[in-house]
Amino acid sequence: MERKKSLFSRLPVISQLKQSMGLQRGMLIAGILMTAIFLLTAALAPLITPYGPTQRFNETQEPPSSAHIWGTTAGGYDVFSRTIWGAQTAFLVIVVAVVLSIFIGVILGLLSGYIGGWLDRILVVVADAIYAFPTLLLAMVMSIAISHGRSNMWSGIFSAAISITVVFIPQYFRVIRAETIRLKAEPFVESAIVVGASSVRIMARHIYKNATRTLPLIFTLNASEAILTLAGLGFLGFGIEPSSAAEWGYDLNHAQTDAASGIWWTGVFPGAAIVLTVLGLTLLGESMNDLNDPRLRGRKRSKKKARTMNGNKQEQVVDA
């Protein structure tokens, strides 16, 4: 126990991968792979795609061919390029949305949980009120308020991100507030009070780090939700203009009419992209969640020993 494990093996995803086994390991690896493909696609979009996301062609609703390997849409966009560039848009929106909501949610949660009193009551009521709204409706309202519904790439990304942020802040707020209230009664916080530490010092030094341990898990789970919200906004027409950036939800919306007339390629690819990305992130988040909890984590049984030690349990062990 003297020797510390190397920094690499203590990194969030890596350490969990080492602990995992069996089905849990399979799920985690599948999640990591799908997420990695998503991230690589987002990063390398300019290299992979033959065309830009907003480039239009004269051939509309062209089936897959060598020039347009996944075909083109009614608007004359190249489906392959749009789908790949969509990963980048999705990635940017996730990052902006989750970072914003983590910042605001954590600060509000710490203050509300530690200070308590009327501040706590007001913040909880506001958070509950936001919860009570259907999330997509709220995101729509925010998107209209921020960019009047339609916008170019960066303002579109920000308005989508902020719409999602508003929905997510209450989640982070709740988690951090609950942790803070629990930690407030812990002896180590009380011992800091007894020593004479100020409230700011207690929050920053003693509670913050202990309360935010679960955040990476919520982060991965929320990332998938953020993609769904973004796609939902785009589908309903409140997302990013097709002329400023590629966005899966918008493409899916415009593929609706195509589907009826047998044009499958406009809908299948963006749809599959959403499904696979969300699935990957969810698998990653869920399996990390399970592995972080010792009670849910499967452990290796030293099979060989078990077999030699109690002979009549042999069959069961082999089956297991």
Place this chain on the structure above:
Amino acid sequence: MSGATGNTSARQGAGQPVLDIEKLKVTFATDQGDVKAVKDVSFTVAPGEIVAIVGESGSGKTVTAKAILGLLPDTAISSGAVVISGNNIVSVGERQLRQIRGRDVAMVFQEPSTALNPVYTVGWQIAEGLRAHRPEGKRVGRKAARKLAIEALAKVGMPEPEKRVDYYPHQFSGGQKQRVVIAAALALNPGLIVADEPTTALDVTVQAEILELLRDLRDQFGTSIVLITHNMGVVADLADRVVVMYEGDVVEEAGSAALFAAPKQEYTRQLLAAVPHLGRNSASAGFTTRAFQDKEVLVEAKDLEVEYPGRLGSPAFRAVDKVSFTISAGEVFGLVGESGSGKTTIGRAIAGLNRTTGGSLQVLGYEMLDYKERSFRPLRKDIGFVFQDPAASFNPHLSIGECVAEPLVIHTDLSGAAITAKVGELLESVQLPRAYAKRFPHELSGGQRQRASLARGLALKPRLLVADEPTSALDVSVQAKVLELFREIQTELGFAALFISHDLAVVDILAEWVGVLYKGKLVEQGIGSQIMGSPKDDYTKRLIASLPVPNPAEQAERRAVHQALLGGK
């Protein structure tokens, strides 16, 4: 390795042993590799015999107990033999195991409030075992089950069993709940009961009653008991034979009287020497007047009241009720009481962690009734606090050095290097190596952590130290060392201390002046040795008489006195 077999109990009847453990080994698979919890344990229990397994935490005693009932988790691998009525628990299947549990062997758990299901009546829970086992081959009807449950409750001395059988667990006190758990264990008349720390969660006076009950059960029904405990007093009170465990091995096995009188192994000797013994090693031996009365009064409570607000519609709960006492500079004031007596509330009120609601509490001249965090903060450097659980009172993300340095950083202008040097000195003063400053709390043992906690409490050389049960989470041998250290440092630095504990023997070692709390009232205060020797108040008398001492012969006498005391009331 196996110790002397010792003289077996006189009660031991002829015939087969109820329990025969042969070369039991238990290994756990963990993230850090295999952990051998039980290495090689063999012993037998005769019918009607009470065998105590004693040992400190991590000695494997609870794992042994769980192995007896086949309750080990999936990650455990066991080998050897645990034979109960001809079946080897280690190798029988789940189905057979279920039949053995309850019928041949039953378990009494440590925490009665969690061992009972809160949504069922106790009668239902006692009868559950009967329904599961179908004694005499047929289903037990509702009426029959109820009748048997009433009988079981009567057996464990529950008053009005016909009425109480329909009560829910929350309607009972802790001691009564433990009686219910024992009644459930007895429902099918098993030959063997495994009791895992059956009295650890209970107060001393209640503990005495439960020990009495267990002894009665053995005498009346001939039930064998395997008693798992760390409390040598309980062992002296109840056990016929003792198995001492250390790090998964049996160190010594002997008859109770023989073990206490002449322990053969070094480890057993150390263990017994570390147990605080009431009336020995008293801090106030030979005192006739209260010491330190010429010094400045640091804490003065006059008719102090602390109330916790009740829920809507229910009245406030008065945790401390008109308590008056003083603590002078240099004095160690011992506060004893059972759970719920308000002792911790008083300690926390002095440190400003609880608000007082009535009377007067002056701490270093500050009236706590008008408490404001801002105006009290400057005084905090003169008050140290040591918490009960050393594991929880350190921030797990900070190193020991950073934790100990916290008061220095807040209250002094020392530079980083000066603070590091000072932390090193502090750690050395509590007999920890300087290098430990870089370690994290989980890398230290319980005793080491409590030393570091003491170092933090003393970092600013406070005039007053509040120690709230500082040793009750520690093993006896560690407790003895921490107490000794506390005593040394207190003599050296001369700070005043409020020492809160439920353990009279521990308080007596440290405190010159002792106050006894009962239900929020200070029923008696006086010189430590006088209170322990000749208590005046009825409650104090009962409290002292219920405390088992680690000496079977002496304990037998005390038990007789205790019964007389209860009988006389």
